[in-house]
Amino acid sequence: MAKPLVDFHCHLDLYPDFSALVEECEAQRIYTVGVTTTPRAWPRNHSLASPTRYVRAALGLHPQLVSEQASELTLWEEYLPQARFVGEVGLDAGPRFFRSLQLQKEVFERILRQCAQAGGKILSVHSVRSAKAVLDLVEKHLPADRGRVVLHWFAGSASDARRAVLLGCYFSLNAQMFQTDAQRQLIAALPLDRILTESDGPFTKTGARVTRPGDVARVGGMIARARGCDANEVAVTILSNAKALIT
Numbered sequence: 098m099a100k101p102l103v104d105f106h107c108h109l110d111l112y113p114d115f116s117a118l119v120e121e122c123e124a125q126r127i128y129t130v131g132v133t134t135t136p137r138a139w140p141r142n143h144s145l146a147s148p149t150r151y152v153r154a155a156l157g158l159h160p161q162l163v164s165e166q167a168s169e170l171t172l173w174e175e176y177l178p179q180a181r182f183v184g185e186v187g188l189d190a191g192p193r194f195f196r197s198l199q200l201q202k203e204v205f206e207r208i209l210r211q212c213a214q215a216g217g218k219i220l221s222v223h224s225v226r227s228a229k230a231v232l233d234l235v236e237k238h239l240p241a242d243r244g245r246v247v248l249h250w251f252a253g254s255a256s257d258a259r260r261a262v263l264l265g266c267y268f269s270l271n272a273q274m275f276q277t278d279a280q281r282q283l284i285a286a287l288p289l290d291r292i293l294t295e296s297d298g299p300f301t302k303t304g305a306r307v308t309r310p311g312d313v314a315r316v317g318g319m320i321a322r323a324r325g326c327d328a329n330e331v332a333v334t335i336l337s338n339a340k341a342l343i344t
């Protein structure tokens with residue numbers, strides 16, 4: 098039997114066949130973190146994921162929605178004791194969301210502090226054009242012994258990446274992150290024991306169709322090629338990294 102796969106960041110609830118997809122991840126033995134964009138999605142995600150062995154729901158408040166939904170922070174806080182996984186959270190300083198950046202920082206700081214206080218949470222963190230600001234807040238508010246940060250679709254500089262490693266962060270990598278030499282070099286320099294795979298479906302494409310969690314199989318091969326190492330060694334390490342966080 099093939100080894101289990103790892104999809105550490107997938108918006109399962111944004112696929113038209115959400116509940117069937119949860120069953121598919123379970124049947125195909127894909128360790129999947131189903132992130133959410135609003136805490137209103139938590140109850141259904143939590144109830145579908147809880148009985149499974151491989152799927153985990155994450156309690157999110159997406160930075161791109163903060164300008165309209167900052168008031169949902171209260172609901173997020175209410176559900177936090179039920180959640181071991183938190184995400185999607187973080188900052189987005191891209192042109193469309195730059196206006197709300199100050200509010201995003203306030204919300205993210207509050208989220209990090211609540212996670213630090215609770216302890217033992219695992220966060221899937223968005224950092225578009227804001228790697229430094231994300232790391233500043235993580236360094237200040239969520240020490241590595243109070244929670245684990247997984248940087249999803251990290252696009253910061255090589256020095257941001259080194260700093261993130263020193264802060265104890267993990268990196269979940271998807272197929273679209275291998276497009277340039279600079280990105281491949283950055284990925285090749287990450288410690289293998291901090292690497293995970295993700296689909297970020299349904300926001301990514303595999304060929305002409307929407308990516309599904311099982312497509313992470315090919316990301317392991319891309320990591321191996323970027324690093325010039327054995328694909329089987331990469332797959333085994335990613336699985337053990339994920340198991341150490343999930344189980």
Ligand code: MN
Pocket residue numbers: 106108132185297300
């Ligand atoms: Mn996402």
